[in-house]
């Protein structure tokens with residue numbers, strides 16, 4: 225109970241900061257035990273995955289509208305309600321009492337009484353709760369599935385309602401995780417033995433070598449396997465981009481939007497640590513994470529540079545990876561916060577930035593070399609449309625089929641691109657192409 229109380233109050237603080245300035249900073253919970261930290265992540269991600277629906281229910285039972293509540297009160301109620309509706313194992317009375325105590329302590333007895341009244345009334349009607357019934361269909365779907373209306377509109381138009389519902393359900397479900405072995409530190413055979421010995425269940429992927437689907441990354445953290453550089457956490461679909469860059473030992477490779485660096489590490493591994501891998505990013509904090517990973521993973525051929533990749537002071541490379549900044553609509557189950565942060569204007573800004581980055585990337589590929597463009601978005605304007613614009617401008621690049629590299633089920637456009645969709649492929653949504661500079 226003590227553990228849950230601490231995790232609850234840290235989660236409320238993190239949600240509060242997110243509401244105030246849009247940052248999701250789990251470091252506030254760093255002082256907690258690993259089990260409590262994991263619980264904080266579960267609370268925060270799950271509440272963000274259900275936020276519109278929780279707010280709808282609170283509004284149905286409260287005389288003060290959620291939009292008019294103090295941010296702290298709002299988040300105390302969201303957490304209490306989330307526990308009532310979705311968490312088995314915690315008795316309802318304990319969830320309500322805890323929420324009331326936190327409200328009383330931080331906001332005074334009147335707020336405590338309000339929280340008590342709202343949550344108790346909801347508990348009383350728990351088997352007969354109202355359903356969103358707005359006339360506006362987009363608002364209804366957005367509230368039911370807790371996504372912003374602009375995403376709902378786009379996806380319903382693109383996929384139809386049934387498919388869009390499945391996509392949003394996948395975004396609201398606990399995601400699958402993959403770890404990839406780091407061959408610079410160990411061998412796949414030994415890594416599997418180590419997981420067996422630690423009683424960690426896994427399923428080896430038949431899509432890419434060295435990737436293992438796992439229930440949770442917690443045991444890898446607890447046993448220091450990430451810190452020791454034995455393996456890294458990377459979604460299987462995030463592994464497609466380094467795969468199609470196909471970096472070889474001794475080559476010169478640029479990773480021009482590289483931080484925090486999981487794809488750089490995989491490429492350094494594919495190069496056997498031989499040759500040169502220049503990892504560039506504009507963000508110094510993220511580059512620091514990359515530098516630490518390069519050390520932990522023994523990726524000694526990575527050279528780190530801070531630069532704006534729209535204007536690079538570099539020569540030509542055998543391969544360039546542009547893992548572009550994007551809306552991240554393919555990773556909303558792992559990053560539930562992104563759906564509330566991203567706007568339609570961000571989509572337009574991303575499209576413009578991606579185009580500028582592609583223009584510069586094209587300048588640094590040697591003849592016969594590869595340019596890989598990838599995103600973790602499912603929006604066509606950031607993906608295939610972006611590549612069509614590029615090909616209209618540059619007649620010295622051609623798309624190369626990907627069937628030698630990747631499973632058929634993830635390929636689109638006659639095998640010239642890959643695109644995963646969370647509810648279809650049961651992994652994150654990623655896109656990518658491999659362009660060859662032909663002249």
Ligand SMILES: C[S@@+](CC[C@H](N)C(=O)[O-])C[C@H]1O[C@@H](n2cnc3c(N)ncnc32)[C@H](O)[C@@H]1O
Nearest residue numbers: 481482483484485486487505506507532533547
């Ligand atoms: C999708 S993330 C890269 C993830 C990374 N490839 C990995 O696998 O860990 C995009 C990155 O682009 C960087 N970025 C954004 N604008 C940039 C620019 N103009 N120049 C260089 N990097 C930029 C961001 O800081 C961010 O780290």
